[in-house]
Amino acid sequence: xxxxxxxxxxxxxxxxxxLEMAGVSGLEITNSTGHVRIxxxxxxxxxxxxxxxxxxxxxxxxxxxxxxxxxxxxxxxGEANGLSQKAAKGHLLGFIxxxxxxxxxxxxxxxxxxxxxxxVGDLVGFGEPLFELSP
Numbered sequence: 001x002x003x004x005x006x007x008x009x010x011x012x013x014x015x016x017x018x019l020e021m022a023g024v025s026g027l028e029i030t031n032s033t034g035h036v037r038i039x040x041x042x043x044x045x046x047x048x049x050x051x052x053x054x055x056x057x058x059x060x061x062x063x064x065x066x067x068x069x070x071x072x073x074x075x076x077x078g079e080a081n082g083l084s085q086k087a088a089k090g091h092l093l094g095f096i097x098x099x100x101x102x103x104x105x106x107x108x109x110x111x112x113x114x115x116x117x118x119x120v121g122d123l124v125g126f127g128e129p130l131f132e133l134s135p
Contacts, residue, residue, distance in 0.1 A: 012036065062109050064131040070096040070103065072118040072130060085113050093131055096124065105130055 016038050019027055026039045066072070074094040088110045095102040107114075111133035118130045 012038065016040065060135075062111070062133045062135065063129045064093060064105060064108055064133060066096055066118075066124045066126055066128045066130055067103060067105065068096055068098065069125050070098040070123070072105075072120065072122045072124050073097050073102075074116065074120050087111060087114075107131075107133060109133060109135060111135060 015027070019038060020040045024040060026037070028037045029035070072094060073096075087107060089107055091107040091111075092104055093107055093114070094105045094116075096105060097103075113134045115132045115134075116130070117132060118124055118128070124130065
């Protein structure tokens with residue numbers, strides 16, 4: 001799953017149109033590229049408010065959250081289980097298991113150490129923290 005670029009006006013316009021068609025009154029997105037609030041007010045124009053770029057403070061832990069609900073597993077069946085203590089962005093950290101499907105959970109940033117928050121087999125919800133990465 002790729003992150004939404006909250007600074008791209010074409011993406012925000014398409015998202016606002018989709019929200020309006022779906023009858024959703026608003027949405028707020030915060031990610032590594034920034035923060036934006038979209039408010040759909042029936043009978044008026046859609047209001048898109050960029051709130052600004054997010055500034056990460058040096059040394060602040062980064063949470064890796066579940067991309068969807070499912071059971072957390074720390075490795076693929078048949079593979080050795082071991083969490084790297086130093087790795088690059090995109091490093092495979094674990095999986096969310098939904099029935100027969102394994103959805104990979106990857107590091108969103110390079111890190112020097114990682115702490116697993118969720119336990120193997122836990123039923124996790126969308127957005128629930130799974131790992132804490134230290135830059």
